[in-house]
Amino acid sequence: VSDEVVAVEAGEERPDQTVALEIAYDGGGFAGFARQPGLTTVQGSIESALETVLRRPVQITGAGRTDAGVHALGQVVSFDAPVDLPEAPKLLRSLNALTPEGITVRSARSARAGFSARFDAISREYRYRIVTGIAPPVFSARFAWHVERDLDIDSMRRAGELLLGEHDFRSFCVTESAQGKRTVRRLDVVEVTPESVLGEDLVTVRVLGNAFLHSMVRAIVGTLVEVGSGKRQPEWVGEALEACDRSAAGPTAPAHGLTLWRVEYPQDVWL
Amino acid sequence: VSDEVVAVEAGEERPDQTVALEIAYDGGGFAGFARQPGLTTVQGSIESALETVLRRPVQITGAGRTDAGVHALGQVVSFDAPVDLPEAPKLLRSLNALTPEGITVRSARSARAGFSARFDAISREYRYRIVTGIAPPVFSARFAWHVERDLDIDSMRRAGELLLGEHDFRSFCVTESAQGKRTVRRLDVVEVTPESVLGEDLVTVRVLGNAFLHSMVRAIVGTLVEVGSGKRQPEWVGEALEACDRSAAGPTAPAHGLTLWRVEYPQDVWL
Numbered sequence: 001v002s003d004e005v006v007a008v009e010a011g012e013e014r015p016d017q018t019v020a021l022e023i024a025y026d027g028g029g030f031a032g033f034a035r036q037p038g039l040t041t042v043q044g045s046i047e048s049a050l051e052t053v054l055r056r057p058v059q060i061t062g063a064g065r066t067d068a069g070v071h072a073l074g075q076v077v078s079f080d081a082p083v084d085l086p087e088a089p090k091l092l093r094s095l096n097a098l099t100p101e102g103i104t105v106r107s108a109r110s111a112r113a114g115f116s117a118r119f120d121a122i123s124r125e126y127r128y129r130i131v132t133g134i135a136p137p138v139f140s141a142r143f144a145w146h147v148e149r150d151l152d153i154d155s156m157r158r159a160g161e162l163l164l165g166e167h168d169f170r171s172f173c174v175t176e177s178a179q180g181k182r183t184v185r186r187l188d189v190v191e192v193t194p195e196s197v198l199g200e201d202l203v204t205v206r207v208l209g210n211a212f213l214h215s216m217v218r219a220i221v222g223t224l225v226e227v228g229s230g231k232r233q234p235e236w237v238g239e240a241l242e243a244c245d246r247s248a249a250g251p252t253a254p255a256h257g258l259t260l261w262r263v264e265y266p267q268d269v270w271l
Numbered sequence: 272v273s274d275e276v277v278a279v280e281a282g283e284e285r286p287d288q289t290v291a292l293e294i295a296y297d298g299g300g301f302a303g304f305a306r307q308p309g310l311t312t313v314q315g316s317i318e319s320a321l322e323t324v325l326r327r328p329v330q331i332t333g334a335g336r337t338d339a340g341v342h343a344l345g346q347v348v349s350f351d352a353p354v355d356l357p358e359a360p361k362l363l364r365s366l367n368a369l370t371p372e373g374i375t376v377r378s379a380r381s382a383r384a385g386f387s388a389r390f391d392a393i394s395r396e397y398r399y400r401i402v403t404g405i406a407p408p409v410f411s412a413r414f415a416w417h418v419e420r421d422l423d424i425d426s427m428r429r430a431g432e433l434l435l436g437e438h439d440f441r442s443f444c445v446t447e448s449a450q451g452k453r454t455v456r457r458l459d460v461v462e463v464t465p466e467s468v469l470g471e472d473l474v475t476v477r478v479l480g481n482a483f484l485h486s487m488v489r490a491i492v493g494t495l496v497e498v499g500s501g502k503r504q505p506e507w508v509g510e511a512l513e514a515c516d517r518s519a520a521g522p523t524a525p526a527h528g529l530t531l532w533r534v535e536y537p538q539d540v541w542l
Contacts, residue, residue: 025409074470096406138342138344140469141297143410
């Protein structure tokens with residue numbers, strides 16, 4: 001309550017609602033999601049566009065702090081907004097005119113006051129694309145990891161099943177970022193599917209869970225590729241998980257194959 | 272016969288076979304398919320890679336001379352080759368190591384002597400991608416035309432049907448290139464289909480015919496978009512076709528939405 005009084009006394013508008021924007025971006029053009037001084041980041045670009053539209057400083061919260069090179073189709077960011085915010089179509093046009101190439105604001109929704117794109121999320125879905133074979137990809141080169149070996153999809157699927165459920169995923173997390181933190185997460189889906197994208201044959205790994213540790217999806221994919229290329233047996237992935245040691249699992253797959261696909265919220269957050 | 276004697280006398284190898292390469296490229300990086308002095312072209316890049324591998328000058332023939340900005344998934348090029356050409360996997364690795372980023376040699380096949388990727392083709396398939404709506408595309412931006420209006424797919428389909436069959440397509444061809452030339456072509460398929468590509472919603476126009484005039488697919492797409500956006504009725508496309516006058520049809524859609532998808536040959540050309 002006292003914060004609110006101070007804000008009003010200082011002449012600021014009290015936030016009447018929270019707005020959630022759904023954002024897509026080509027991670028190749030940005031130094032990651034999180035704002036960093038002197039670097040072009042997704043957060044910095046969105047905040048700067050919002051500041052131009054709202055004529056005041058704005059701070060956004062993202063559902064996932066994607067690393068440099070990682071893409072997003074359905075990243076969600078939230079910010080406090082006055083009631084006189086422009087209607088969604090007008091707001092989208094203004095923001096898309098102000099954000100740099102490679103970022104698109106796809107939609108805007110009103111949420112209840114205090115909504116956080118990060119803390120209210122109930123699940124996150126990521127997709128990781130892999131191109132196999134001798135011929136390097138042309139159209140999906142920016143969005144897929146090129147692995148020259150052929151991959152055995154069935155053994156990748158069997159390995160992926162061993163990761164389902166609630167586990168300590170310390171073996172699949174950047175070591176420094178795991179220290180002193182809770183590293184238990186729940187994985188609901190690990191799907192490995194061949195698909196054709198822009199005419200090129202890919203293998204897509206789809207992963208859905210409540211939340212993810214730093215580089216967790218890329219560590220899972222790097223580990224599944226060890227199995228798919230025949231270097232390891234599927235059972236090894238279960239042992240790697242139990243070891244709770246990053247060095248027990250496979251390498252981290254490169255950032256540019258990964259896309260934050262979708263973030264889910266409880267229905268009752270929307271106004 | 273006399274040409275052959277001259278070649279043998281001059282110490283050149285007599286071509287023992289013709290080789291067909293299937294090529295994919297991102298047209299955004301090249302000044303078109305056809306070789307041009309001082310410019311980076313697809314033909315120039317492939318010929319230069321082949322010359323390094325075969326250690327002699329090579330001239331290739333392409334199935335379609337795509338314009339600057341137009342992409343290809345299944346362009347086919349042919350060239351005369353000695354019998355001691357490396358086996359396909361080795362040849363592909365060498366060529367893909369030598370061609371610039373944005374060109375990939377997908378496969379190599381032997382064809383009977385005298386095979387021409389251009390003159391032996393029995394059909395060509397092109398696909399044109401369109402993104403509609405306020406939000407500009409992120410992942411398909413290089414490969415799709417962004418049209419802000421929504422498109423009525425049904426009326427585009429009805430308009431497309433009026434183009435099927437054998438017609439004089441002079442209304443859908445760059446005027447200068449049609450002068451004094453036969454402009455009758457046969458169109459077998461005009462399909463308009465909504466699809467999701469890299470998570471973004473597109474409308475794809477698929478066109479298949481025996482051969483195409485200069486900018487013909489782009490003129491067809493520009494004309495169908497006039498109908499889809501409600502500026503014209505489907506019947507207008509039939510009138511535009513009959514007029515045999517470029518100004519009677521719609522504008523030429525931009526190059527970067529177009530991909531040469533596939534070229535078909537009679538089965539008996541392959542060795």
